Amino acid sequence: MTYGFDTVAIHAGQEPEARTGAVVPPIYQTSTYAQDEVGAPRAGYEYSRSANPTRDALQECLAAIEGGRVGLAFASGLAAEDTLLRTVCRPGDHVIIPDDAYGGTFRLFAKVAERWGLAWTAARISDVDAVRAAVQPGRTRMIWAETPTNPLLGIADIAGLAALARDVAARLVVDNTFASPYLQQPLALGADVVVHSTTKYLGGHSDVVGGALVTDDPELGAELAFHQNAMGAVNGPFDAWLTLRGIKTLGVRMERHCDNAERIVEFLDHHPAVRQVLYPGHRDHPGHETAAKQMRRFGGMVSFRAAGGAAEAVRICNRARLFVLAESLGGVESLIEHPGRMTHASAAGSPLEVPGDLVRLSVGIETVDDLLADLDQALG
Ligand SMILES: Cc1ncc(COP(=O)(O)O)c(C=O)c1O
Numbered sequence: 541m542t543y544g545f546d547t548v549a550i551h552a553g554q555e556p557e558a559r560t561g562a563v564v565p566p567i568y569q570t571s572t573y574a575q576d577e578v579g580a581p582r583a584g585y586e587y588s589r590s591a592n593p594t595r596d597a598l599q600e601c602l603a604a605i606e607g608g609r610v611g612l613a614f615a616s617g618l619a620a621e622d623t624l625l626r627t628v629c630r631p632g633d634h635v636i637i638p639d640d641a642y643g644g645t646f647r648l649f650a651k652v653a654e655r656w657g658l659a660w661t662a663a664r665i666s667d668v669d670a671v672r673a674a675v676q677p678g679r680t681r682m683i684w685a686e687t688p689t690n691p692l693l694g695i696a697d698i699a700g701l702a703a704l705a706r707d708v709a710a711r712l713v714v715d716n717t718f719a720s721p722y723l724q725q726p727l728a729l730g731a732d733v734v735v736h737s738t739t740k741y742l743g744g745h746s747d748v749v750g751g752a753l754v755t756d757d758p759e760l761g762a763e764l765a766f767h768q769n770a771m772g773a774v775n776g777p778f779d780a781w782l783t784l785r786g787i788k789t790l791g792v793r794m795e796r797h798c799d800n801a802e803r804i805v806e807f808l809d810h811h812p813a814v815r816q817v818l819y820p821g822h823r824d825h826p827g828h829e830t831a832a833k834q835m836r837r838f839g840g841m842v843s844f845r846a847a848g849g850a851a852e853a854v855r856i857c858n859r860a861r862l863f864v865l866a867e868s869l870g871g872v873e874s875l876i877e878h879p880g881r882m883t884h885a886s887a888a889g890s891p892l893e894v895p896g897d898l899v900r901l902s903v904g905i906e907t908v909d910d911l912l913a914d915l916d917q918a919l920g
Contacts (some may be wrong), residue, residue, distance in 0.1 A: 545605065545722060546791040553600025554784065565597040567781045588777070590769045602742075603789055605721045606734050606754040610761025612768050613752050613780055617717065617737025619646055619773030620751030624654070624733060625682070626709050627767040628760075631657025633681040636674050636710075638665035638696070638720040639891050640689040642737075643884035645715070646892045662891040665689070666827055668700040675708050685731075686715040687724075688831070689877040690869075691843050691900045692820045695827025698834055702730025711760075717741070717870070722794040723836045727756050733764075738775075740870030741840075743795055744786035748779050793872065796905040797840025801909045804901065804915065808844050813852070813919040815897070818843040841869060842901045843879075850896030854878050855920075857899060862906070862914035869902035872913055876901055878920075 541837035543551075546730040556563050559588060570592075573585040585591055595613050614620040625648075629635060638647050649660045663674040665685050673679075673870030683705050687696035698714055714726035715735045720741040726734050736742060738750035755761050768774060775783070801819070808817045820831035821838030831838060846853040856876075857865050863876035867883050877900050884894045903911065 548604045549601070549722075549790050550762055550788045551671070552604035553597040553667055565594055565781065565784065567777050568593045569777050589772050589774055592774075592777050592780070594777040594784075595775055595780040598775065598784045601784060602736075602738075602752050603754055605787065605790070606716070606727055607721075607725050608727050608734065608754040608761075610756075610765065611752060611754045611757055612761075612764055613738070613750060613783070614768065615751065615773045615775055615779075616749050617735065617739060617751035620735055621645060621648055623764065623767050623771050623773060624735065624753055625653055625658065625712065626656075626771070627764050629653075629658055629681045632659075632679075634659040634661070634670055634676045634679040635682040635684060636661050636663050636680060637684045638686050638689055638694075639663060640665070640692045640694050640894075641684075641892060642690045642715070642717075643688050643879075643886040643892070645684075645686070646890065647886040647915035650890065654857055661695075661831050665696045665701075667692045668697055668704055671701060671913050672704055675704075675710070677708065680708060680710050682711045682713055683812040684713045686718070688718045688820055688827075688839060688841065690718060690841075690892055691884060691898060693718075693819050693820055693825075693841060693843055695831045696827070697731040697830045698724075698726050698731055704728070705732070718841055719835055720790060720794055720870075722791050723798075723839055726756065729834060732757060732760065737866060738783050741794065741797075742787055742790065742870075743783050744790065744871060745782075746868060746873065748766055748782040748786075748873035750775050750779050793905055794837070794840070797903055798837040800905065800908045801838070801840045801842050801903040802913060804842055804903055804911060807912050807915065808842070812917055813847050813856070815845045815847040818845075840903045844899055844901075845895060845897045846899060848897075850880070853897045853899050854881065854920050859918040859920065860914060861917070862910055863901065863918070869900075871902070872905050874902060874904035875904060
């Protein structure tokens with residue numbers, strides 16, 4: 541029998557505990573495990589960097605909700621990304637990254653991986669032909685997509701990029717942080733690996749930092765698991781427990797995030813202080829058709845450009861009250877930020893620099909009328 545998404549999210553990897561019947565997986569806050577004899581650990585666990593039962597429960601759940609065979613949980617989204625790129629790539633290889641992506645992802649490629657010997661090209665990830673043109677035959681090892689992108693909410697055609705990646709023997713990686721597996725399942729569309737900052741919608745309560753990789757390829761999964769242990773950037777037991785707890789309500793939270801975002805988009809569309817609203821649910825969004833094909837709904841992230849320019853965008857952020865002025869996204873509470881000066885400051889002067897008049901909203905699940913009233917006063 542195959543279960544629906546919410547059933548899987550609540551139960552996968554979380555059988556009642558054998559010894560006590562605890563319905564919720566315990567937090568195994570231990571670094572090490574007793575061995576009955578040398579080389580004979582009692583239940584297969586030796587040391588918590590290598591494996592921990594709470595992390596195992598999360599990893600099984602992550603794999604199940606993304607429809608993959610192997611899930612791995614890391615200390616942060618960037619730790620997951622670093623482990624992935626150093627597993628798949630070798631010095632001298634080339635990767636294609638989006639020309640619109642999370643600033644920290646860009647920084648990892650441009651300031652860390654490049655020094656390690658990895659070449660990169662930033663390409664328009666919403667245009668499969670532009671990505672094809674950026675391929676260096678025999679050298680491009682990985683195509684990295686984010687969809688929707690952070691912060692411009694561009695849409696990549698996952699199936700189209702997967703076909704291209706297969707043609708050129710590269711791996712397609714999809715950062716699914718903005719959509720979450722409830723709205724979009726990249727592995728089913730042909731991606732090789734899904735990346736998450738579980739800090740965001742999966743955790744869902746702005747109380748934990750974590751990352752994940754999921755793949756359906758057992759060989760690649762084993763290599764990634766080897767590197768997870770060898771590089772050591774693992775998710776701790778309490779963080780794994782918080783993330784598991786968050787995932788249980790992912791489906792209901794995402795529905796409400798989408799409901800609220802749609803109402804806010806409608807409001808911003810008609811506001812004179814707003815020059816342009818960026819949301820893939822918009823019929824005139826260039827990626828709308830692709831998004832409608834590959835996403836269940838269009839998500840809780842909304843960006844807009846202030847009619848009054850960059851200084852006014854900053855003032856709007858400063859005036860918000862209920863929308864908390866803060867980095868990050870995907871929690872139950874609404875957040876507002878200025879990407880140019882905050883989350884994407886590290887992309888300044890690069891091909892990924894974002895417009896100064898841009899404001900990004902992470903629309904939470906509060907009463908939507910209260911959110912609308914706050915935006916109304918913040919827009920002035
Ligand atoms: C789309 C996306 N990917 C990856 C990351 C990095 O995740 P973390 O902050 O958990 O390292 C972020 C963080 O904001 C993000 O927005």
